[in-house]
Amino acid sequence: MKNRNLSHKIPDIDIIDLEETDSPELPEPAEVPAPADPRGGRRGILSRINIHIVLLVVAVVFVGCIVYKIANFGVRVDLDEIFSDGPGEYSDTYDTILPLIDKSNNPVYKDFGEGSTILALGNAPFADDRSSEDNLANLIRKETGATVYNCSISGSYMVAERAERDVEQSPQDLFNPYWLCNIAADNQPVCDDYLKALELLGDDAPPEARQVYDTLRDIRLEDLDVLVVMYDASDYLAGHAMFNPEDATDITTFTGATEAVIEYMQFYYSNVRIIIMSPTYAFALEENGDYISSDMKRYGGQDVLSTYAILQYASCVSRSVTFIDNIYNTINEDNAEKYLSDHIHLNPKGRQKVAERFAYALSYYNGQFGQTAAPQQN
Numbered sequence: 534m535k536n537r538n539l540s541h542k543i544p545d546i547d548i549i550d551l552e553e554t555d556s557p558e559l560p561e562p563a564e565v566p567a568p569a570d571p572r573g574g575r576r577g578i579l580s581r582i583n584i585h586i587v588l589l590v591v592a593v594v595f596v597g598c599i600v601y602k603i604a605n606f607g608v609r610v611d612l613d614e615i616f617s618d619g620p621g622e623y624s625d626t627y628d629t630i631l632p633l634i635d636k637s638n639n640p641v642y643k644d645f646g647e648g649s650t651i652l653a654l655g656n657a658p659f660a661d662d663r664s665s666e667d668n669l670a671n672l673i674r675k676e677t678g679a680t681v682y683n684c685s686i687s688g689s690y691m692v693a694e695r696a697e698r699d700v701e702q703s704p705q706d707l708f709n710p711y712w713l714c715n716i717a718a719d720n721q722p723v724c725d726d727y728l729k730a731l732e733l734l735g736d737d738a739p740p741e742a743r744q745v746y747d748t749l750r751d752i753r754l755e756d757l758d759v760l761v762v763m764y765d766a767s768d769y770l771a772g773h774a775m776f777n778p779e780d781a782t783d784i785t786t787f788t789g790a791t792e793a794v795i796e797y798m799q800f801y802y803s804n805v806r807i808i809i810m811s812p813t814y815a816f817a818l819e820e821n822g823d824y825i826s827s828d829m830k831r832y833g834g835q836d837v838l839s840t841y842a843i844l845q846y847a848s849c850v851s852r853s854v855t856f857i858d859n860i861y862n863t864i865n866e867d868n869a870e871k872y873l874s875d876h877i878h879l880n881p882k883g884r885q886k887v888a889e890r891f892a893y894a895l896s897y898y899n900g901q902f903g904q905t906a907a908p909q910q911n
Contacts, residue, residue: 627846627858630897633806634853636799644899645758645806647678652717652752654710654794655763657878658813658887659685663741667881672888677895679759682752684713684745691764691791692773693784698723704730708742710762711784711793717749718801724750754802761808761891762794763859766815766877769841772833776844781851787841788848795852807854808894811842813864813887816876824876826866855894863890 633641653659653670662668663683670683689708698706706712707723707730715723727746731738768787776788782796783789791809798805815838817830827838835841842860849856857863863886864872864879872883879887 626862627811627843627856628862628894629846629850629856630894631853631855632898633804634799636803638853642898643758643806645677645679645895646899649677649679649758650756651677651679651681651759651761652757653681653683653685653761653763654713655685655761655765656687656689656767657685657765658763658810658884659683660687660739660741661878661884667884669879669884669888672884673761673891676888676892679895682748684717684748686713686739686742686745688739689764690768690771690773692768692771692787693790696783696785698726700726700729700733704733706730708739709784709790710764711790711797713745713749714760714794714797716746717752717754719750754798754805757802757805759806759808759895760794760798761810762791763810763887764812765879766812766827766838766841769812769815769827769835769838770817770832770877772831772835774833775835775841781848788844791845792848792852795849795854799852799854808857808891809845809849809854810857810887810891811845811859812838813859813872813879813883814838814866814869815873816869818876828866857890857894859887859890863887 631640633643635641651673653673659669660683663670665671668683670681670685673679674681686708689705691710693706693709693711694703695706698712700707707727712723712727716727724746731742731746734742774786777783777786780789782793784793795807795809798807815827816824817827817832817838819825819830829837831837839860842858846856846858864883872880872886874880874883
């Protein structure tokens with residue numbers, strides 16, 4: 534094989550000294566045009582507004598709106614103009630007027646008029662001015678023509694201190710309506726305890742307490758037509774418990790005592806129509822004796838007066854008995870000063886108003902359906 538000598542031409546190489554201070558000049562960069570507005574045309578002045586200015590304007594507007602709202606909050610009301618035509622009327626009422634319900638839960642329509650007998654239990658509404666013509670029981674007698682046995686006891690409560698009788702510790706409990714019904718039913722142990730309670734109380738016993746006992750012993754519940762129960766706001770002012778969710782007939786509560794009376798009478802004397810009348814409106818008292826709305830003050834950790842009445846209404850509905858709403862439909866906060874002699878007691882006009890409401894409920898079915906016919910549906 535024949536060797537070939539390949540000759541290559543070596544190019545000239547420029548050697549750059551990196552240590553030299555002088556650097557080669559670089560070409561100037563070309564000018565980059567600004568991006569075009571996608572909508573065409575040039576961008577406006579808003580594109581150059583600082584974001585802080587925008588936030589400042591928003592804050593100023595927001596604060597201005599708040600100041601305007603505060604300055605114009607609410608509307609001034611002229612009460613004299615609103616009540617120029619009187620206080621108005623309540624549209625809500627808890628009246629529940631029912632006929633007598635027998636043991637088979639059937640309605641019994643009776644004419645409660647002349648010749649009927651009514652037993653009244655309660656405190657001040659029936660007990661005040663007992664012998665006067667404008668006593669509530671006597672006014673009901675005039676309105677209805679019925680015989681009314683007034684067995685109310687002044688200073689008594691719907692609520693008992695103890696669930697069981699304890700004459701030594703709580704003699705006044707024997708004036709509770711549940712025990713009074715037992716006396717009317719000739720429950721001898723209760724009768725004996727009642728007399729013991731009078732002895733223990735002595736001069737502190739209510740003045741009519743013995744007369745009430747004698748009247749109850751003379752009554753035959755088998756022949757009674759109506760039982761009416763009405764206690765004023767004394768239980769509310771005393772802070773007595775309203776209800777016991779575990780015992781519907783707990784007589785140490787307001788609704789429990791109400792239901793205990795109803796249950797006892799319905800079980801043993803289903804021939805008697807029961808009418809429960811709520812307390813009328815009463816004012817609460819400040820520590821200095823000033824009157825205050827009973828919808829604004831609570832006693833003994835309980836609720837306001839209207840709650841007592843509403844819960845009593847619920848008890849009556851659950852037991853199918855008549856409930857007369859006196860706190861909204863008879864004497865309410867707007868007209869209370871006209872019908873109360875103080876913060877709680879009824880004056881003669883107030884008693885007359887309550888008597889008329891009772892007569893209305895008592896005679897609601899009179900002469901309309903007879904004794905056996907059902908009411909007509911409108």
